[in-house]
Amino acid sequence: MTDTALRRPAREMLDAYRDALAAGWAPFNVGGDAAIRAHLAAIAGDPDAFLDSLHDPQARGAPVTLPDGSTVPRLPGFTCWIWDGSFCGAIHLRWQAGTEALLTHVLGHVGYTVVPWKRGQGHGTRALGLLLPKARAVGLRHVDLTTDAGNLASHRVIAANGGVAIGRFRKDAAFGGEEGLLFRIAL
Numbered sequence: 001m002t003d004t005a006l007r008r009p010a011r012e013m014l015d016a017y018r019d020a021l022a023a024g025w026a027p028f029n030v031g032g033d034a035a036i037r038a039h040l041a042a043i044a045g046d047p048d049a050f051l052d053s054l055h056d057p058q059a060r061g062a063p064v065t066l067p068d069g070s071t072v073p074r075l076p077g078f079t080c081w082i083w084d085g086s087f088c089g090a091i092h093l094r095w096q097a098g099t100e101a102l103l104t105h106v107l108g109h110v111g112y113t114v115v116p117w118k119r120g121q122g123h124g125t126r127a128l129g130l131l132l133p134k135a136r137a138v139g140l141r142h143v144d145l146t147t148d149a150g151n152l153a154s155h156r157v158i159a160a161n162g163g164v165a166i167g168r169f170r171k172d173a174a175f176g177g178e179e180g181l182l183f184r185i186a187l
Helices: 011-022 032-045 047-053 123-137 152-160
Strands: 005-007 077-083 087-094 110-114 142-147 164-170 179-186
Touching: 005 123, 011 032, 011 047, 011 077, 011 087, 032 047, 077 123, 087 123, 110 123, 110 142, 123 152, 142 152, 152 179
Parallel strands: none
Antiparallel strands: 005 077, 077 087, 087 110, 142 179, 164 179
């Protein structure tokens, strides 16, 4: 197996990303089919603008649409594609300048998802480990991650990177108000 790497989304990888979307993979753990459709439409409309939208450390982009259809201001952030010679998934970092605090509608500093045909190969664990220095570089002293209580694979990924369970929490109403688990990784 080739080493896992994080890549800034670029044109030469866009076909592989589009293929993963077309196969039913969603780039986020929330939003499902709506996120897939939105990304496919954005790629079809202006591929370069779509790629640019995935790297926004100044939060200059359009507001973010939450799963319930409401919109909120964008936070600084960026997406990296997980790559091992082919597309493996995506990992996202978002933050508020000058603080580790997040707004209630933000489910953690980090979110990631691996395509089904690459799961169980360690890509999520390695991608999270590669992202942590980038989080430190934007000034974070720790990152918070959230998971569903039953997502044991994600619990293992976070623990393998030094994550500690902080406790249970109730997701914002925009995400259905369900219970989740909060983890923290000290940087």
